[in-house]
Amino acid sequence: MKNVRLVFFALTSLLAFSAFVVSIQVKKPVQVNRPPNIILVLIDDMGTADVGCFGGTFAPTPNIDRLAAEGIKFTNYYSAAPICSPSRVGLTTGMAPGKWRITSFLAERKHNRSCEQADFLDASAPSVARQLKKAGYATAHFGKWHMGGGRDVDNAPAIPNYGFDEYASTWESPSPDPLLTSTNWIWARSDSVKRWSRTAYFVDKTLDFLKRNPGRPCYINLWPDDVHTPWVPDETTLDAFPKGTEKPREFSAVLAELDIQIGRLMAGLKAIGADNNTLIIFTSDNGALPTFGGKRSGTFRGSKLSLYEGGIRMPFIVRYPASAPKGKTDNQSIICATDLLPTFESLAGKKGTTSGDGENMATVLTGKPRVRTKPIFWEYGRNTESFRYPLPHDRSPNLAMRQGNWKLLVNDNGTGVELYDLTTDPSEKNDLSSQQRQVAEQMKAQLLAWRSALPKLN
Template identity: 40%
Template sequence: MKNSVFISVPLLLSSVLSGCTHAETVEKPNVAMIFIDDMGFGDLSCYGDTVVKTPNIDKLAQNGVRFTNFYVNSPICSPSRVALNTGMYPMRFKIHSYIAGSKQNKKRAMENYLDPTAPFLAKTLKANGYQTGHFGKWHMGGGRDVGDVPYPTEYGFDKSMVAFEGIGDRVLFPNHGISTQSSKLGKGKIVWAEKCVSTSIYIDSALAFIEKCEDKPFYINLCPNDVHDPHLPDSTKVEKWKGVTKNPWEQKFFAVLEELDRQIGRFITTLDEMGKLENTIILVASDNGPTDWPRYYETSSYPEAYQGELYPPGFTGSLNGRKWSLYEGGIREPFIVYWKGHFPEGKVDSETVVSAIDIFPSVCTLLGIEYPENLDGSDKSNAFEGSPMTVTPPVMWEYGSNPGGSIWPGNKEFKSPNLAIREGDWKLLINVDGSDAQLYNLKNDPAEKNNLADQNKEITERLKDKLLNWRNAMPVEAVVN
């Protein structure tokens, strides 16, 4: 149950901090955002995975709040990460697909990097006394042939250790073409390491940074990318999975997912040993649904010894679609929030619709910090504290309506219309020309099997108008395919 003592924590923090003297101090809570790459809605055992056990992440859910209606704001990495960090729809910054090389970005009317003047959660927290660090995948500018981009410090981070899709200090992988490209850009200390140890390096770096913060509050982004394919686990950890599945792609994925959970457990345990866990807000989510490359459906990709059904690794539960799709499996993700003594324990919130753009204002409210007025996201901190919010603003998505083409799922049935909106229990998908209208009641039909557009024309038209007005207000002109 929600403890009434903590209902006004943001107000209490704000009022005490504004009136304190040098002798009076209030311990501000720390914040750790764990944003996992390409992990599906059903990949954690606390979200229904019956194959791989994820006890360390599950423990956060057991001692916190687990949401079942959390969405990222794009089914692909770069715009999803922009939305999380800015609290705004990523297309406002002309980032609607993954940031690639400069020629490809130009062809797709994409920026090479996020505008550093954009609102940014780290920048806001740094301005309010937080030590800030980013460890793991960046992918908001830098890499490939693009080196003339802002460093993470220009977005408010005191310290960063990124991957090959970024500049500054970074971890690069041997025998990996884009890593080799990145190394030629310079601009930072480079650590060469196998992908299977990258999360361990990021966590070690994050913990070293936290230790140096001493008594100052910290905010970190921890963004492991080993769940993104190709899955390259330590070979010794694959053997146990050969008796579980004959699918060789799954064997590697299960080994990677298990190790990811172990590393996150190590991070949490060390925070506890440092005396930091009790006053740290931890948020866990994924940036989009699991991979769906065409090769996973092609027999040539599998060894002759494997004669089973062809399918990609990663679970979405019963949800339709995967990565690169606006169906639920591409954008609905796990979301767990934990703050000992402040958030309820073991609560499942199946009512509140939360999206990644809501994290910026929600975290600031919990910390008693003012946030920019023009954010697209809204404050959902009441839900974090255990009070579900049944009425929330609609959420809208775009994927594939822009110039230059997009990556589409290998399973053609997962290719969705290129616009979507969720308002209450209703979700409408359409193309920018208004075609292929699909209306679903997600409360009754989360798998999106029963298209109700013809039976509910008034709802369909109302949501269609909202969605097209939103899309037409964006800076990149839509292309009708």
């Protein structure tokens, strides 16, 4: 009897303890979801058809393809310019880069003057990082900068002036990482971090930053300088081609390594428990060059340095497990790089705090397509002396505009009008300017007025 009582007492105590534990679990306050980490992966000179999920065949890209399979692939995303510096300025500021007097790639002062542009992005300009920092984000930039600094421009503002807590950047920046720049050039054999290891270095920096900031949402620019030429995938290539190459074999090797590092990024996010509430955007700053006979531009006409679709319509993938559907393709929503600042503000809970040229596309990034309300404007090529251009077939007029399904191109002197219906003619083969005169004239007047309102270089 005594043993029975002991057993009964033990069972009763166990049940009471279990009920206590359950009551604690029930009463434990539910943690409020915080804004997402945002990692903006901006590839350098990646064509629309470089990766498998957009039709690429140069090298397998299983990890980039998995981003799309686990997120949303967008087919109507545009960079702010068909060349590096202004495209990055548009993304950073949420404004047309010409409004900040950036019109081509930034280089030495003489080149900048001849391109009618400033030497660097004004630090007073709006900045994605600065706005998110105000919203409580930890901010970092790891990778290529190219918005001022380098060569003989020694007075460019430091990267923290744009709102970044930490950074590690390449040669074309105010203060390049010494591990990446042992000489006064973009890369060298003597660099501690070799040319082919840079993307891995930036991924390591990204994951480390997230690990060290577990209590705050993080915004990170992960901007590798792959897949920009010259291509140096390994030391053997460097021995054979000391200045790198522009050949398909080396391009494929660089692309394959980039894909491996995207896989490392995704695995690292899972390992530190940051995967579910991290928004990854994967895109490019501008189109490809060389295109290998147009193959890297896919069905689109044009390349880097061109305002045809191949120069400005970019791959765009969003992966956000907590809020975005998997395996979806959005063919409807038209997005521009200038949209990212107001979109990120909205995701951070600061909707509508910055005015600019973009639209808030936060709902679009979480799987709800919508019709764009603002037109998109571009310029490239203010003169024939200082600006680089592609082959004649890919060289476009120097202004362009998209409004709805219509795309108009024209030179800033009013000549060379071209009009395309991108719904039926995304390859821009059938100029409708003579058949749709009213549409062409209305858009031309609007585009030329936009161009004339841009500030001149003082």
